Amino acid sequence: MAKQLNLIGGNQIIPTALHTEMEQSYLEYAMSVIVGRALPDVRDGLKPVHRRILYAMHELGLTPDRPFRKCARVVGDVLGKYHPHGDQAVYDALVRMVQEFSSRYPLLSGHGNFGSLDNDPPAAMRYTETRLAAIAHDSLLSNIGEATVDFVDNFDNSQQEPVVLPAQLPLLLLNGCSGIAVGMATNIPPHNLGEVVDGLIKLIDKPDLPDEKLWELIPGPDFPTGGEIIDGEGIRDAYRTGRGTIRVRGVVNVEHLNLGKRKRDRTALVVTEFPFQVNKAGWIEKVAELVNAGRIEGIADIRDESDRTGVRVVIELKRDASPDHVLGQLYHQTALQSNFGTIMLALVNNKPCQLSLRELLENFLSFREETLTRQYTHQLEVARKRLHIAEGLLAALNHLDAVIDILRNAPDGSTAKAQLQVQLGISEEQGDSILAMPMRRLTGLERQKLEAEVNDLREEITHLDTLLSDRHELLKALKKELRSLKKRYGNERRTRIISPSTTETSPSPSKSKAKGNQGDAAPVAKPPTAPPDSAILEITRQGSVYWTPEATNEKGNKNKDFVVFRSPLHTEQSLITITDAGKAYSLKTESIPPMYQKQNTSLNKVLQGIPAKTEETPLSHLPLPEKDVILLTQQGRIKRLATADIASIGNRGLSLVKLKERDRVVDLCLTTEDQNFLLATSGGRILRFLVNDQQIPQMGRTAQGNLATRLRQQEEAVGCVSLSGEASILLVSQLGYAKRIPVSTIRRGSRNDIGTQCLQFTSISDRVVGMVAAETETKVVKLLSDQGRVFSLTMKDVAIWGKDGVGDRAVNLKAEETITQVIPIVEI
DSSP: OOOOOOOSSSTOOOOHHHHHHHHHHEEEEEEEHIIIISOTTTTTTHHHHHHHHHHHHHHTOOOTTTEEEHHHHHHHHHHHOOOSSSHHHHHHHHHHHHOTTTOOOEEEEEOOOOOOTTTOOOOOTOEEEEEEEEIIIIIIITOOOOOOOOOOEEEESSSSSSSSSSHHHHHHHHHHEEEESSSSSEEOOOOOOHHHHHHHHHHOOOTTHHHHHHHHHHSSSTTTTOOOOOHHHHHHHHHHHHHEEEEEEEEEEEEOOOOOOTTTOOEEEEEEEEHHHHHHHHHHHHHHHHTTTTOOOOOEEEEEEBTBBOOOEEEEETTOOOOHHHHHHHHHHTTTEEEEEEEEEEEEEEEEEEEEHHHHHHHHHHHHHHHHHHHHHHHHHHHHHHHHHHHHHHHHHHTTHHHHHHHHHHHHHHHHHHHHHOOOOOOOOHHHHHHHHOOGGSSSSHHHOHHHOHHHHHHHHHHHHHHHHHHHHHHHHHHHHHHHHHHHHHOOOOOEEOGGGGGGOSSSOOOOOSSOOTTTTTOOOOSSOOOOTTTTEEEEESBBBEESSSSOOOOSSSSOOEEEEEEETTTTSSSEETEEEEEEEEEOOOOOBGGGGGOOOBBBHHTTTSSSSOOOEEEEEEEEESSEEEEEETTSEEEEEOHHHHHBBBBBBBEEEOOOOTTTTTEEEEOOTTTEEEEEEETTTTEEESSSTSOBBOOTTTOOOOOSSSSTTTEEEEEEEEEEEEEEEEEEEETTTTEEGGGGGOBBBTOOOEEEOOOOSSSTOOOEEEEEEEOOOOOOEEEEEEESSSEEEEEGGGGGGOOSSSOOEEEETTTTEEEEEEEOOOEO
């Protein structure tokens, strides 16, 4: 028998118990999955695959201002350089960062099919294109480098990759995260950027801020698909301990459908928002199965009318069904009401930790302070090195004759450098820079530039020294950075948070009575208090809507907010809102909450049919008009609509005018025959003519309207009014000049006239920004500046001028501050 080879030697065998080896090996495997795949880092809120995708795209130069590139190219780079796993895993992670219904603030932009709420699969990576979104580029990658964060070798030591990205926002809270590791899982809900930034700034100012005060600033999650959170206790549990259950409902409205001639109207439940991560198509299929099985009663038909403007699932009810009863069954038996199990688990120093809301924010602030310190330290070193070189160049220019003499007589560069160091008292680096200086640096203009650079560098060094030596100044810079990001990327909350005692889930009153036993239906809560007969409806500029028992001096919930419309509230009255897109929407007065709930209710929530995601801006709120309406567009077109054309606003709003490309509605007014119609342009011209069928005929809703006047280059229409009698108008300019002008002093012309120059300017950069009817001395308008300031202006405080003159300075503006908008306060 052959002698067996002794490869390891008799004394090198280490006896190990099997269970000990299994425990150790499994633990190492588990930690590898936890740290390397499944859990996000508390600092930048990213898992390794997401971090590698973003960094690879940064290296490819796929910035928001560059063209889109194929996703296959991005996936290939990520696999080849940083993430040696399956290509489908990388592409799936990339897709989720593009989907607006998955991420509250998507980090990537995409072209092509990236899936839908119906759980449709995305197109293959060879068909789709992507690039970095602006928020990812600005808040994650703008300051990346070895000076700000640590880098490590990739899997084959051929590349360097960042351990963490220098995040300027806590993306772990903003976009949330979900992941299943070995023996643990994380499920963090997304939040609103503005609220999180407010909470961070408050924690910076008051580190010992009580949890209850912090929760007031960050009241709860804000899901990308909207919905309603109906129980605040789950939020408080999650924020206090890092674990809790949050109950979320979809948003449902009751509509009365007109099915046409010879058919009776039907009542329908219309779902416009689903809970987060609910598959819309799967939910519809589930409802159909329950109806066919007899477990849900009262539904006649269900159809999906969703389109690019938003979600709309119509559930048509049987004639004798109660909407409240059917809605209760849907909440009870389907995912229209579901629980979001929150587990705020993240990696802290590469260890999985369950964190409270405060701990998440404090960990981010600690990381950001460290990152800023490293960044400013690096900038200081660079500035000092550059100042050292610039001072050497300036010394050479100040002793130019001696430098030229040395260079002329030196046998070589080394000798010249040594003599320059001795005679000018400069360093070796300064000597090298002098020898490399081009001849053009000897001119006087270059000398001035060099002196200016030296002064700027000294100021920068002083500023950076202050930031690094004074923590208070460093935190001020951090707060300024957070406010800037909030201004650029913050938006309104999409998810409403409703206390169980004040839930408004009864979508609309129903006159039909339910038949049969309703004991299994989930209870549907009613509003806590019905508006009294004397209730006043108030709408603020930023879109808060509510009723009060009587008129107030309510200024809104911020300095920039104020009441723009006030009217008696009657649930049977018809109110409409007209937007700059030329569309009219009906205002659902029965859905308007009392004043103390105004912070949770935006105008879009009570407008019938307005898309959930829209860029339309409300221009005017008014009762269903008994007069004709004239619309004015930015390109100078006017259109007159009869009252009958506006009376029948459908479930998706009503289009009032067909706009050309890049045109929008800038103003509107109510009018009758033989009133004076006045149109103002930014160039200070006013066109006045009578309202009649010859000058401005009534048109249908699909018409574009007539061109009122020819606009000059860079000129646009800014306002219109319709007046009778001896009224006057108010003109306001961009630089804060204002004057009142009697209508009678303005020449009457006709459509297509050039009009009358009614405001002269003190500066060629000035322009008219608004025109308002000045019917009474007590009428008030609000002036908004580009720096966010709000000014009140009463008509009696503005002098009456003729058509000549610049007017009076109505408000004191700061340097480079301008007026951008003139808003009249409407009271009915």
